[in-house]
Amino acid sequence: MLNPSVDELLAGMADGLAATVLPALPPGPARDELLAAIALTRRVARAVPRLAPFLHADTADLAATLPRLWAALGLDEPAAGPVADALALARSLPPEPPPSATALAAADLALREAAADLATRLAGGAGPPDAGAELRALLERLAAREAGELRLSPWVPLR
């Protein structure tokens, strides 16, 4: 599931805790802990959609600047180890920052809308059988990715 987004879920949780749990707690360590948790949750909610562009910009900036500083100090660039690996990764990044999670989600939802339109056309049996099977396979992959990779679900089948 993409909606509510991760940042919306976090912000909503913070609002819910502030509206319902907080008023029930008397002054003391438990209330202080909850206040801190609410503040932290709100901060993380704001950060989530900005994380990917931030990491791209920050890494690219470091990878471009540090070699100039090493050279200015007469030092060699590390040839192996974590810093060398990080530089290699940073230099392999595309020149433009990747889209934000919000922009990617919007694109994904637009494509899912198109898939829903195809589902409307194909589920009733219209079109060639292969197309129906291919759509069903796509829908199974989407569901599997959400259930297995997104891992937002607490749901566990009862066996």
Add this chain to the structure above:
Amino acid sequence: MHSGLEAFLVAAEGQAVSVADLAPISSVGNARDPWGFTARWADGREARCVMLVKAEAGQLETELGPEFHTLARLEGSGVPAPPALWLDEAGDAFGRPFFVTGWVPGTAETRSLRQPEHHAANRVIAHELAAAAARLHAVDVGPFTHLPAATAATAAANQLAAWRAQFERHRLEPHPGLVYCFEWLSARAPVAARVSVVHGDLRFGNLLAHQGHLTALLDWEMVHLGDPIEDLGWVYRDVWTPAAACPYDEFLAAYADAGGVPYTAEHLRWWRIFGEVKHSVISLTATRSFAMDGASVRHANRSATVPGFLQTALGLIAEAELDAAGATRPGAQGAHDPC
């Protein structure tokens, strides 16, 4: 709440009635907030009661009247259900609608489903649940005029249309998998063998058991007139199945032995797929109530249950498609009747 409830009971009974021991009852339900209390009449009578208060926002859009009037009409039917006592549908007494039933002994907890030491007891209860379902489905629907009418030909299509409307109202994104399921089901809606009272949420967790026996079916908020096989497609879903104690086939055989309505494997499978879709819509409704209406944090991530339900539904559809392809091959066998 206490004084409002007491004043309501006095007005309803026409004599002094006091309320004692009013306290919330622990529950995992979302549509009703249950409270227990003792009513004491001026003439010395006393009764332990359960008050079910309509939740302010949640995963279901249901009114109290159909549930209350169903319980009232089931009295004397042989279907184990709490006796209906009073209804305040407008919420005049203390600001929220509620109804009151008599207290029935038992617990609705489901932890025991995972505990082998309780399998023998749960097997007995599963058989009693099958018999209760058969009894419910045999009840004459004539007196149930408070529920929307249904016909055998349109019962499935009507339920599907109602849940699709709710899906389209509450989804926060396209959900192509669910759209596909709705379309697939719509193209293959079965005709019911008869129109029955359908519980709509028949399962472990929505029944009371006491001393190893079923004492009451609870949570009638999704009751309606329709195809009785709908309840059979819902009762063994993965999230609440008692299969470890009583296999599905054994439950279905017990239902048939108790005089349950006959069906084909294809018919039952349609309702099993419907069950996955319906629960997905319930989850999406809960999520929307959190995202848009500020409902409880408990609802926050309910949409994340949908991929699992959808995987089950798509698996059943794939199975149906294989059966259909097999049935069209010369010499291939069609769906069998598990009854």
